[in-house]
Amino acid sequence: MWWSVRSRFIHLALLDRARLRRIAVRYAEHGWEVVPGACLTGRRFVCDRDGCRxxxxxxxxxxxxxxxxxxxxxxxxxWQHQPHSLLLATGRAFDVLEMPAYLGRRVLDAGMRIPHRSRGGTQVGRSYGPVAVTPAGRWMFLVRPGDPLRPELDQCYYVVRHGLGSWIPAPPTRLPEGPVRWVVSPELVQWRLPDSYATQHLLVDTLRSMSPANSPAGFPGQLPLPRRSR
Structure with missing residues (x-):
């Protein structure tokens, strides 16, 4: 019995590593720069870096x-031998606008309501692109790189811009609370990225439309959420 349980565990670990490798390669083939992350062991991440705590x-x-x-x-x-978590470097092929779920859902809904133009049968001008969400409820909007945060958002600690020098955990990376997943997959939008300022405009409009009665306690507040990159 012990051997059957151990064999099943090894089999699942191999499948998990193969899946992570396959998806990491797919990201790379589309020009998204990949970074191997520490491996999840129990509820903590472990790497081979000397002295890493x-x-x-x-x-x-x-x-x-x-x-x-x-x-x-x-x-x-x-990914040949280790089931690394899958990280994507930002500020290269794309930037990421990260926000809490109550904003992310409203921003995505607003973007999906905006009709996009078509040119010769090809869809252009789409107001949203790939969107991932962490199990903790942080929504990550992938956008074209290079644009800083608008002044209205620069001091909003609910919003984090990931540019050069930063990274995000990408689906299907598993965190202690559960897997990172796509709300809008890259395939669904044909790997196209929206303009960063267009997404920021939707975010600013969303913030302005939210009355204090419908906002979280302390909104807009000063939640001390650190930014890994500006």
Missing amino acids: TRACHPALASWEKAASADPAMVTAW
């Missing part, structure tokens, strides 16, 4: 900014 999700490589790669062969090698 970080328990939360983090890159497995000390010089991850230089190592981040969109080379499918390199990505395949990283």
Whole structure:
């Protein structure tokens, strides 16, 4: 019995690693730079970096900014033996606007209501792109890179911009609370990214439309949420 349970565990671990490798390669093939993350063991993340005491999700490589790669062969090698969590470097192919769920849902709904134009049968001008969500309820909107936060959002601690020097956990990475998942998958929007300021405009309009009675306690508040990148 012990061996059957152990064999089943090993089999599931191999399947998980193969799935992570396959999806990491797919991201790389579309020009998204991938970073291997520490492996989830129980409720903490473990890497091989000497002296690393970080328990939360983090890159497995000390010089991850230089190592981040969109080379499918390199990505395949990283996942050859370890079920690394899957991280995506931001500020390269895309930036990320991260916000709480109560804002993310409203921003996505607003973007989906805006009709997009078509040119020769090809959809253009879409007001939303890939959107991922963490099990803790943080929504991550992938947008075109390079634009800073609008002044209205710069001091809003509910919103985090991930640019150069930052990263996000990407689906299907598993965190202690559960997996990161796509709300809007890259395939659904044909890997297109919306303009960052267009998404920020929707966010600002959403914030302005929310009355204090319908907002979380202390809104707009000063929640001390650190930004990994500006």
